[in-house]
Amino acid sequence: MVDLLAQALFADHGLMGLGAGLGAGIVTLGAAKGIGHLAGNSVEAIARQPEAGGRVFTSMIIAAALIEGFTFFALIICNSIAGELGKVQ
Amino acid sequence: MLMLASHDPAEHVLPHRFFELLPWNFNFGVKTIPILNIDFGPAKFYFTNHMLMSLVAAVLCLFVLPRVARAYARMGPQPRAPRGMHNLFEAILVFLRDSVARPILGHRTDAFMPLLWTLFFFILFCNLLGMVPLDSIVYLVSGRKLEHIGGTATGNLALTGGLAICALFAIHISGVRAVYQGLIEGTYGAHHDESHATGHADPGAQHDYPPHPDPHYHVGSSPAAAAVWAVPLYIWNFAPHVFKPGPHVGAMTKVAMTVLDVGMWGVLFLLEFLGALIKPFALMIRLFANMIAGHIVLASILSLTFIMGSYAVGVASALGCVVLSLLELLVALLQAYIFTFLTALFIGAAVAPEH
Numbered sequence: 001m002v003d004l005l006a007q008a009l010f011a012d013h014g015l016m017g018l019g020a021g022l023g024a025g026i027v028t029l030g031a032a033k034g035i036g037h038l039a040g041n042s043v044e045a046i047a048r049q050p051e052a053g054g055r056v057f058t059s060m061i062i063a064a065a066l067i068e069g070f071t072f073f074a075l076i077i078c079n080s081i082a083g084e085l086g087k088v089q
Numbered sequence: 090m091l092m093l094a095s096h097d098p099a100e101h102v103l104p105h106r107f108f109e110l111l112p113w114n115f116n117f118g119v120k121t122i123p124i125l126n127i128d129f130g131p132a133k134f135y136f137t138n139h140m141l142m143s144l145v146a147a148v149l150c151l152f153v154l155p156r157v158a159r160a161y162a163r164m165g166p167q168p169r170a171p172r173g174m175h176n177l178f179e180a181i182l183v184f185l186r187d188s189v190a191r192p193i194l195g196h197r198t199d200a201f202m203p204l205l206w207t208l209f210f211f212i213l214f215c216n217l218l219g220m221v222p223l224d225s226i227v228y229l230v231s232g233r234k235l236e237h238i239g240g241t242a243t244g245n246l247a248l249t250g251g252l253a254i255c256a257l258f259a260i261h262i263s264g265v266r267a268v269y270q271g272l273i274e275g276t277y278g279a280h281h282d283e284s285h286a287t288g289h290a291d292p293g294a295q296h297d298y299p300p301h302p303d304p305h306y307h308v309g310s311s312p313a314a315a316a317v318w319a320v321p322l323y324i325w326n327f328a329p330h331v332f333k334p335g336p337h338v339g340a341m342t343k344v345a346m347t348v349l350d351v352g353m354w355g356v357l358f359l360l361e362f363l364g365a366l367i368k369p370f371a372l373m374i375r376l377f378a379n380m381i382a383g384h385i386v387l388a389s390i391l392s393l394t395f396i397m398g399s400y401a402v403g404v405a406s407a408l409g410c411v412v413l414s415l416l417e418l419l420v421a422l423l424q425a426y427i428f429t430f431l432t433a434l435f436i437g438a439a440v441a442p443e444h
Contacts, residue, residue, distance in 0.1 A: 065379075065427040069371060072378030083099075 013085065020082040024075055031071035035064050098388035102244050102381050104137035105237040138224070143242035146214035153178070154210060185209055189430050193437040201436055204259055208252065209429040215242040216380060216421030220414065243424075244380040246373070253373035256432045261323075261365070264439030268326070269319040275309035277322070327365070328357035368435055372428055379424045383417040 009015070042060035046053045111134040157178045160171065171179050190205055191198045219241025227238040242248050271277030310318070332350035334343045390410055394403040 061423065062427065062430065065375070065423055068379065069375030069427075072382050073371075073374045075382065076374075076378055 016081060017085050020078045020085075023081070024078040027071055027074040027078065031067055034067050038063055038067070098385050098392055101388035102241070102384045104139040104240070104245055106135035106137055107141070108136055110134045110136050137245075138237045138240045139242045139245040139248060141238070142218055142240055143215060143245075143248055146211060146218055146242060149214050149218075150207070150210050154206075157182075181209075182206060185429060189426075190433045193433050194440075195437075197440060201259075201263070201433070204255075205429050205433055208255070208432060209425050212243060212252065212376065212428055213422065213425040215248070216425060217418075218242070219244060219380065219384070220417055220421060241380050241384055243376055244384060246377050249373040249377040252376070252428070253369040256372055256428075256435070257366075257369040259432065260369070260435045260439045263436055265319050265323045267440040268323045269315050272310045272315035272318060272322070273312060324362075327361035328354050330354055331357070368431075372431060376424050376428055379420050383413070383420055387413055387417070 038060060042056050045056045049056075114133055153174075157175055160175045170176075185205060186198060186202055190202060194201055218239075221239070223239030224237050225239075227235050268277065309315075330350055331353045332346045334346040334350070338346065387410055390406050390413065394406045
């Protein structure tokens with residue numbers, strides 16, 4: 001009976017789609033939280049010291065681009081998994 | 090219209106083949122490498138639209154940048170304020186040299202500026218050429234005959250991989266050359282810390298060489314010895330000895346500290362060695378992913394019109410695409426800047442590891 005259950009769950013590779021979709025969502029959650037925290041702190045820093053605005057803004061942009069770098073890397077992995085959904089059957 | 094109705098967003102970003110470049114097959118030994126578009130075994134070498142766009146960007150660089158350089162050469166003894174295109178490029182070039190490279194590289198800036206400027210402008214031109222809908226324009230103007238003349242060259246993992254390999258070579262070769270120069274001049278291993286300023290040896294320092302009798306006199310190695318020792322010393326510099334015991338500790342403490350030191354050194358060395366390979370890999374993935382993501386989202390939103398088949402959806406998706414394209418322009422500029430900045434950072438870390 002466990003056999004039947006396992007077959008029902010895993011046979012059509014639908015879990016692959018679930019993994020890809022959930023993965024993309026969680027990756028976006030983490031990235032949005034990180035960049036939001038970064039943006040909040042940098043805006044506060046600019047408000048405290050407007051003359052340091054240029055340097056703070058530059059550092060914020062660089063850090064945001066670095067975070068987005070590996071976010072997109074994880075998104076590409078999710079996309080590759082989702083792209084194999086039609087092929088595995 | 091019927092062809093566009095089955096428009097796959099991935100088709101917008103994948104490279105399309107024009108003709109075969111080399112007439113024989115390449116057998117990689119693996120059947121499929123999906124991300125490089127290799128399926129069913131032996132690969133052929135095609136000329137793709139991404140290669141074409143990277144050629145166009147390179148030719149554009151080769152035409153534009155020497156013109157700017159010649160404007161400087163023609164200026165003569167009375168430098169005037171630049172005008173027009175010269176002004177635009179001078180703003181970017183001076184910004185890259187003074188705000189990006191000079192704080193990182195210091196007195197070595199001029200040696201690396203050609204590489205950094207070239208990287209920036211090649212990536213920028215590739216990204217911006219990808220934003221121009223050249224393939225659609227040529228398709229419509231040629232009466233629906235010429236397809237896919239255009240695309241984002243940096244949206245190709247092979248091209249960004251090539252740029253990352255350039256960065257990898259630049260980082261490590263410049264690091265080895267810095268060690269070589271230091272060995273030849275005899276300044277290798279000279280630490281510019283407080284002990285030289287005050288003249289007294291620092292009692293907490295973890296060094297085990299005797300203090301220099303005269304800090305301005307250095308004995309250099311011969312070029313042959315320096316050439317032999319440059320690469321091993323550069324690799325040795327990846328990880329310092331963190332817990333090396335000094336001369337005034339007891340025997341048990343010395344054993345414990347030595348074990349801890351060797352362990353930490355091993356972990357640090359492995360991490361730094363992997364990092365030396367992973368950092369250019371991250372450069373490649375970052376640039377590729379940012380370009381690809383924007384174009385896939387643009388193509389998906391545009392294909393929404395054809396899926397729904399309604400005019401209202403068409404207007405809304407066109408407006409959304411306009412806004413997204415503005416964001417894409419920002420990302421194009423930003424990613425070129427980030428690639429250049431990170432390459433400068435890694436080169437700076439390789440040539441002056443103690444800072």
